[in-house]
Amino acid sequence: xxxxxxxxxxxxSFKNAVLELRALTxxxxxxxxxxxxxxxxxxxxxxxxxxGHLINAGGKRLRPVLTIAAARSFGxxxxxxxxxxxAVELIHGATLLHDDVVDESALRRGLETANIIWGNKESxxxxxxxxxxxxxxxxxxxxLKVLDILSAASxxxxxxxxLQLATQKNTAxxxxxxxxxxxxxxxxxxxxxxQAGAVIAGASETEEKAFYEYGLNFGIAYQLVDDALDxxxxxxxLGKSVGDDFREGKMTLPVVHAISAARxxxxxxxxxxxxxxxxxxxxxxPRALDLMQRDNIIPRTLDCAREFxxxxxxxxxxxxxSNYTSALADLVDLSVARNS
Amino acid sequence: xxxxxxxxxxxxSFKNAVLELRALTxxxxxxxxxxxxxxxxxxxxxxxxxxGHLINAGGKRLRPVLTIAAARSFGxxxxxxxxxxxAVELIHGATLLHDDVVDESALRRGLETANIIWGNKESxxxxxxxxxxxxxxxxxxxxLKVLDILSAASxxxxxxxxLQLATQKNTAxxxxxxxxxxxxxxxxxxxxxxQAGAVIAGASETEEKAFYEYGLNFGIAYQLVDDALDxxxxxxxLGKSVGDDFREGKMTLPVVHAISAARxxxxxxxxxxxxxxxxxxxxxxPRALDLMQRDNIIPRTLDCAREFxxxxxxxxxxxxxSNYTSALADLVDLSVARNS
Numbered sequence: 103x104x105x106x107x108x109x110x111x112x113x114x115s116f117k118n119a120v121l122e123l124r125a126l127t128x129x130x131x132x133x134x135x136x137x138x139x140x141x142x143x144x145x146x147x148x149x150x151x152x153x154g155h156l157i158n159a160g161g162k163r164l165r166p167v168l169t170i171a172a173a174r175s176f177g178x179x180x181x182x183x184x185x186x187x188x189a190v191e192l193i194h195g196a197t198l199l200h201d202d203v204v205d206e207s208a209l210r211r212g213l214e215t216a217n218i219i220w221g222n223k224e225s226x227x228x229x230x231x232x233x234x235x236x237x238x239x240x241x242x243x244x245x246l247k248v249l250d251i252l253s254a255a256s257x258x259x260x261x262x263x264x265l266q267l268a269t270q271k272n273t274a275x276x277x278x279x280x281x282x283x284x285x286x287x288x289x290x291x292x293x294x295x296x297q298a299g300a301v302i303a304g305a306s307e308t309e310e311k312a313f314y315e316y317g318l319n320f321g322i323a324y325q326l327v328d329d330a331l332d333x334x335x336x337x338x339x340l341g342k343s344v345g346d347d348f349r350e351g352k353m354t355l356p357v358v359h360a361i362s363a364a365r366x367x368x369x370x371x372x373x374x375x376x377x378x379x380x381x382x383x384x385x386x387x388p389r390a391l392d393l394m395q396r397d398n399i400i401p402r403t404l405d406c407a408r409e410f411x412x413x414x415x416x417x418x419x420x421x422x423x424s425n426y427t428s429a430l431a432d433l434v435d436l437s438v439a440r441n442s
Numbered sequence: 443x444x445x446x447x448x449x450x451x452x453x454x455s456f457k458n459a460v461l462e463l464r465a466l467t468x469x470x471x472x473x474x475x476x477x478x479x480x481x482x483x484x485x486x487x488x489x490x491x492x493x494g495h496l497i498n499a500g501g502k503r504l505r506p507v508l509t510i511a512a513a514r515s516f517g518x519x520x521x522x523x524x525x526x527x528x529a530v531e532l533i534h535g536a537t538l539l540h541d542d543v544v545d546e547s548a549l550r551r552g553l554e555t556a557n558i559i560w561g562n563k564e565s566x567x568x569x570x571x572x573x574x575x576x577x578x579x580x581x582x583x584x585x586l587k588v589l590d591i592l593s594a595a596s597x598x599x600x601x602x603x604x605l606q607l608a609t610q611k612n613t614a615x616x617x618x619x620x621x622x623x624x625x626x627x628x629x630x631x632x633x634x635x636x637q638a639g640a641v642i643a644g645a646s647e648t649e650e651k652a653f654y655e656y657g658l659n660f661g662i663a664y665q666l667v668d669d670a671l672d673x674x675x676x677x678x679x680l681g682k683s684v685g686d687d688f689r690e691g692k693m694t695l696p697v698v699h700a701i702s703a704a705r706x707x708x709x710x711x712x713x714x715x716x717x718x719x720x721x722x723x724x725x726x727x728p729r730a731l732d733l734m735q736r737d738n739i740i741p742r743t744l745d746c747a748r749e750f751x752x753x754x755x756x757x758x759x760x761x762x763x764s765n766y767t768s769a770l771a772d773l774v775d776l777s778v779a780r781n782s
Binding site for chain 1: 486
């Protein structure tokens with residue numbers, strides 16, 4: 103990640119891949135934004151204020167784009183993928199509001215979080231509201247199967263969040279434990295977004311399954327890159343500080359790798375103190391970064407992400423080819439080379 | 443409420459009404475409890491611990507009993523009312539977990555709350571889990587109409603909670619504002635519970651509407667009595683302390699009445715200081731109780747509850763008579779005379 107020219111090129115490429123997919127789905131995405139805006143409204147005026155702060159804060163709309171692309175890749179020309187994509191983004195928004203309360207985060211996408219501006223109580227309740235609204239939207243699709251997929255995914259997300267709470271600060275956490283958290287808290291919604299998009303378009307069971315696998319593996323790859331960037335990105339790119347996960351004592355894959363690569367008791371004690379006890383001083387983050395550089399931790403994490411990205415691409419290749427599947431392939435390919 | 447013998451008689455009567463309804467629905471209620479238990483399970487072991495603490499803490503299961511009775515009153519002999527009733531109780535459980543975080547409550551039904559034992563983060567996330575599970579159960583009923591009713595009710599509950607947050611400590615809150623909060627945060631789920639029970643049983647639109655009205659008006663009456671008892675009940679009966687609402691600066695109907703009955707600026711300043719500023723000393727609760735007694739506030743609140751109870755009974759009389767509707771009538775009738 104050291105070559106600035108190469109880094110810039112990678113960044114451009116991922117941004118282009120997202121832009122390509124957004125251009126391909128531009129009309130649908132505009133309709134989704136309108137639907138989201140409609141469903142944030144309430145006579146209780148604090149609700150659209152809090153929800154609007156989050157929803158308008160410049161998210162990539164990655165999950166609804168996945169739903170739209172999956173549905174459109176089968177030539178779907180109905181309108182229910184709009185409600186569905188909006189529902190997926192509202193679930194995501196609800197979990198972000200609750201996440202920021204649970205993580206005590208102060209910054210998201212470069213802006214102060216809702217829990218800081220309005221308070222934890224407001225974030226919990228407006229999250230509940232958005233979550234309920236997302237189910238209202240799913241009901242509008244008229245598909246019980248879609249409701250089944252997304253309610254199961256919502257359960258899995260909550261389980262993943264609780265599991266993360268239980269493994270946080272646990273320096274004995276293994277790669278498998280970490281992967282369980284990532285699958286549940288991030289990849290489950292990616293998988294449900296693409297699978298439900300295929301379902302609403304009337305895809306076959308095999309195609310539906312392939313889109314589920316695509317979403318799940320892409321979601322894992324995406325989160326692994328995110329976790330790597332927390333130790334390697336720059337603040338401007340991420341809209342959050344480098345080392346946020348470190349400061350919170352989060353057991354992410356770079357830390358799992360770094361601990362297993364520790365060469366002596368002193369190094370193991372360093373990770374125990376900084377991650378498990380979250381007892382840190384200013385020189386600790388630079389030292390963590392040094393140790394990670396010495397043991398090649400970030401490239402190893404990105405290699406791991408690459409494996410899941412390859413699995414996502416393999417699933418995609420079993421599906422009917424279209425502009426949409428090409429764009430979805432580019433997205434995966436370039437996401438593992440992104441730096442923001 | 444001053445005559446101990448009369449109070450005891452009233453208490454027995456309400457308990458009998460609940461027992462009568464529970465006896466009438468005993469087999470169904472056992473099936474509901476089994477379904478709830480199944481749907482609390484998770485490989486993440488903290489989830490059934492936290493959920494079990496709340497769900498097994500001896501709630502009255504009032505809402506699922508309403509759903510069962512509504513469905514059975516039409517002679518329904520299917521099984522989907524079980525999933526539906528369990529879903530209703532899980533929504534209620536999820537809102538209680540989030541409520542206790544928002545209200546910073548320490549005691550519920552005489553036990554320490556989950557947020558005190560496990561923490562706020564855990565309560566938020568396990569609430570999300572139970573909420574998601576409730577939607578999984580609704581999907582199992584196969585009825586999009588039921589899903590529509592309950593997702594709309596969930597939105598309304600969240601709106602009511604946010605509205606309560608906005609009106610809390612606001613001594614200018616009117617009867618109408620207070621009623622809006624009660625309708626949304628309590629009565630909406632009672633109404634959805636009875637309406638959805640009727641829908642699953644294949645009731646006509648008129649019958650469905652009548653059960654909605656029954657639930658809504660009973661829910662309002664029930665909450666008004668609850669709020670009155672917070673200033674008039676005894677700690678043993680309620681499983682919470684008398685004056686909890688007062689100490690939290692909650693604008694409930696007794697306080698709305700008491701403020702409008704204040705005779706001079708000093709009394710208005712008293713309510714402003716104790717409720718709006720929540721700046722209280724030991725002698726404040728006794729004084730609040732004295733002022734309420736002088737101005738007949740508790741009987742006035744209970745009279746108001748009686749009006750909503752009468753509206754609930756009127757709706758019930760338009761429905762086909764059965765053991766279930768008789769028991770539902772007794773329940774309403776005696777709930778406005780309860781002291782716990």
